[in-house]
Amino acid sequence: MAMALKLEPEKCTGCLQCEMACSYENEGVFNPAKSRIKVFSFHEEGKFAPYTCTQCEEAWCMHACPVEAIVVDMATGSKNVLEDVCVGCKVCTIACPFGTVNYEPDSGKVIKCDLCGGDPWCAKACPTGAITYVDEADTTYERMRAWAQQAPSAPARFNPPKPKEVQVFER
Amino acid sequence: MRHVIVGAGPAGVVAAEQLRGHDPEAEITLISGEPEPPYSRMAIPYYLIENIDEAGTYLRKQSGYFDEQRIRVLHDQVTGVDSGSHSVALAQGGSLGFDRLLVATGSRPLDLPVPGGDRPEVHHCWTLEDARAIVRGAQPGAKVVLIGAGFIGCIILESLALRRTELTVVEAGNRMVPRMMDETAGGLIRDWCESRGVRVHVDAKVASIDDGRGNHAAAVRLENGQVLDADVVIAAVGVTPNAEFLQGAGLDMDAGILVDRQLKSSVDGIYAAGDVAQGVDFSTGGQSVHAIQPTAADHARVAASNMVGRHQAYHGSVNMNVLDTLGLISSSFGLWMGKDGGDSITVHDPDRYRYLNLQFEDDRMVGASALGLTEHVGVLRGLIQTRVRLGVWKERLRKDPSRLMEAYLGATRPIGYNAHVL
Ligand SMILES: Cc1cc2nc3c(=O)[nH]c(=O)nc-3n(C[C@H](O)[C@H](O)[C@H](O)COP(=O)(O)OP(=O)(O)OC[C@H]3O[C@@H](n4cnc5c(N)ncnc54)[C@H](O)[C@@H]3O)c2cc1C
Numbered sequence: 001m002a003m004a005l006k007l008e009p010e011k012c013t014g015c016l017q018c019e020m021a022c023s024y025e026n027e028g029v030f031n032p033a034k035s036r037i038k039v040f041s042f043h044e045e046g047k048f049a050p051y052t053c054t055q056c057e058e059a060w061c062m063h064a065c066p067v068e069a070i071v072v073d074m075a076t077g078s079k080n081v082l083e084d085v086c087v088g089c090k091v092c093t094i095a096c097p098f099g100t101v102n103y104e105p106d107s108g109k110v111i112k113c114d115l116c117g118g119d120p121w122c123a124k125a126c127p128t129g130a131i132t133y134v135d136e137a138d139t140t141y142e143r144m145r146a147w148a149q150q151a152p153s154a155p156a157r158f159n160p161p162k163p164k165e166v167q168v169f170e171r
Numbered sequence: 172m173r174h175v176i177v178g179a180g181p182a183g184v185v186a187a188e189q190l191r192g193h194d195p196e197a198e199i200t201l202i203s204g205e206p207e208p209p210y211s212r213m214a215i216p217y218y219l220i221e222n223i224d225e226a227g228t229y230l231r232k233q234s235g236y237f238d239e240q241r242i243r244v245l246h247d248q249v250t251g252v253d254s255g256s257h258s259v260a261l262a263q264g265g266s267l268g269f270d271r272l273l274v275a276t277g278s279r280p281l282d283l284p285v286p287g288g289d290r291p292e293v294h295h296c297w298t299l300e301d302a303r304a305i306v307r308g309a310q311p312g313a314k315v316v317l318i319g320a321g322f323i324g325c326i327i328l329e330s331l332a333l334r335r336t337e338l339t340v341v342e343a344g345n346r347m348v349p350r351m352m353d354e355t356a357g358g359l360i361r362d363w364c365e366s367r368g369v370r371v372h373v374d375a376k377v378a379s380i381d382d383g384r385g386n387h388a389a390a391v392r393l394e395n396g397q398v399l400d401a402d403v404v405i406a407a408v409g410v411t412p413n414a415e416f417l418q419g420a421g422l423d424m425d426a427g428i429l430v431d432r433q434l435k436s437s438v439d440g441i442y443a444a445g446d447v448a449q450g451v452d453f454s455t456g457g458q459s460v461h462a463i464q465p466t467a468a469d470h471a472r473v474a475a476s477n478m479v480g481r482h483q484a485y486h487g488s489v490n491m492n493v494l495d496t497l498g499l500i501s502s503s504f505g506l507w508m509g510k511d512g513g514d515s516i517t518v519h520d521p522d523r524y525r526y527l528n529l530q531f532e533d534d535r536m537v538g539a540s541a542l543g544l545t546e547h548v549g550v551l552r553g554l555i556q557t558r559v560r561l562g563v564w565k566e567r568l569r570k571d572p573s574r575l576m577e578a579y580l581g582a583t584r585p586i587g588y589n590a591h592v593l
């Protein structure tokens with residue numbers, strides 16, 4: 001049975017438990033900045049929306065990768081980054097039109113949702129049922145548009161450059 | 172059906188796999204002009220910094236993969252195409268017949284058009300063979316002069332600096348990456364590189380490469396009279412398509428092989444994909460060569476489908492690049508320089524090396540460029556490629572341009588499988 005993450009923005013209260021769970025389980029720290037699922041807030045409308053990779057069939061990220069570092073997990077259908085193969089070229093981050101592959105300057109690699117191997121922590125952590133992991137056939141109704149006329153939040157998602165180690169020569 | 176693919180870069184390899192997927196019976200021959208297994212040029216910068224070995228650059232890593240897929244890989248140069256008899260001529264002798272031909276021969280770097288441009292100290296950085304030579308020459312402390320600070324030049328820049336060479340960059344244009352970033356952003360990239368110890372000359376033209384002074388093998392003389400000592404010189408001054416072997420085959424050409432939305436050339440049965448192809452440009456509706464990896468992969472998929480008779484029309488390529496210059500990450504998309512009659516939104520924070528420029532036509536985004544933006548950066552492609560009307564979101568972006576994801580989610584329903592869950 002194919003399973004998918006079902007995201008129901010109207011149930012989201014913006015508590016960020018999903019981001020905490022994701023960053024802790026995958027990166028070992030409670031740090032929303034390292035979460036693969038993000039909650040976007042729409043202050044004008046007082047709404048929130050969790051969003052992450054939809055494991056889309058087109059798999060733009062996977063096809064753009066020059067070194068075969070993104071592969072399909074046969075068990076879950078997720079597109080996973082092989083960390084030891086990724087060279088950090090970032091082409092997948094611009095190829096994904098949903099903006100769900102992010103470069104992580106600390107590791108020099110990219111991170112994206114891998115459905116936690118079939119038992120996604122975000123779904124387990126969500127107290128309101130806004131994120132559930134369900135049979136794909138059951139996920140057909142919600143329309144992005146419905147909740148999608150909204151507003152604020154979010155710190156600029158810029159990162160200051162992180163200097164790389166080079167030799168500086170007297171000239 | 173006999174499919175022959177000339178060129179074993181990403182375009183050729185993706186096409187071969189797709190053809191196999193569409194037609195288990197087809198005879199598929201992939202011809203590579205280089206001795207190595209099919210590899211990715213894009214991975215070369217990571218080979219240069221010894222992050223990966225040669226095998227790390229291979230497009231497919233599993234041994235015996237191509238045999239298993241029943242894709243025959245030939246290492247040979249194609250010297251001519253006879254579109255009447257549907258055959259290609261091979262340098263090692265003989266010819267090969269085809270029902271469908273895909274030209275995926277990519278491009279090659281231009282030589283430095285100055286006296287001394289062919290000296291042995293001057294290298295391109297295009298093939299694995301070039302990369303091996305650079306690894307030998309560009310040892311820590313070596314004086315390296317990199318000529319050309321376009322996209323490819325700037326990618327190599329990082330590798331050379333990380334190899335701890337003493338690096339000087341010479342660019343003829345008035346800024347770094349002039350075809351990817353505007354003057355403000357190009358200027359910030361330069362400031363950053365200089366702050367990291369790389370010397371950058373812009374508006375500087377090379378006059379000649381001469382005998383070296385002291386114990387340096389060569390000297391790069393600029394038109395302004397300056398002379399730069401060099402142990403190694405790298406030329407990254409542009410590319411030209413590998414299409415000479417098509418002379419007489421009757422294919423329409425411009426900056427590359429002109430192809431239609433099916434990736435078919437002007438000659439029946441012959442298709443082209445990747446850097447060698449001039450295909451539909453999403454942003455202009457015209458035809459452009461977008462010499463980037465994502466376009467090579469997209470072209471290949473659409474071409475393969477049409478080669479087996481499954482009609483598929485290409486939506487056109489969005490030009491896009493992402494670049495890391497010693498930790499400062501830049502990216503640009505589509506009509507980043509704007510469109511006549513359009514307007515733009517800009518964030519400029521030079522102290523923190525932040526820059527974001529969004530270009531609009533009415534309330535649709537048509538292009539963007541950014542410095543320091545690494546999270547959700549792909550959504551810029553989504554905003555451009557869906558041609559979504561932003562409505563109220565345009566004003567909201569004007570107030571806070573960082574709310575790109577909110578704008579996208581708010582204004583559109585994502586395309587793609589599973590997107591309906593939202
Ligand atoms: C150092 C470097 C860094 C790069 N970084 C990036 C990046 O970060 N992002 C990005 O998007 N792009 C990048 N690129 C560009 C990217 O590599 C190309 O867009 C991509 O390789 C194009 O793929 P292709 O299959 O069309 O051509 P190529 O990869 O060039 O492959 C062409 C193939 O054709 C073969 N061939 C040519 N002529 C003949 C002939 N007559 N007979 C037989 N075989 C022939 C060649 O040997 C080769 O196998 C980079 C390129 C370089 C050199």
Ligand code: SF4
Nearest residue numbers: 065086087089090092
């Ligand atoms: S950043 Fe890593 S996963 Fe992404 S395209 Fe480059 S090598 Fe592949």
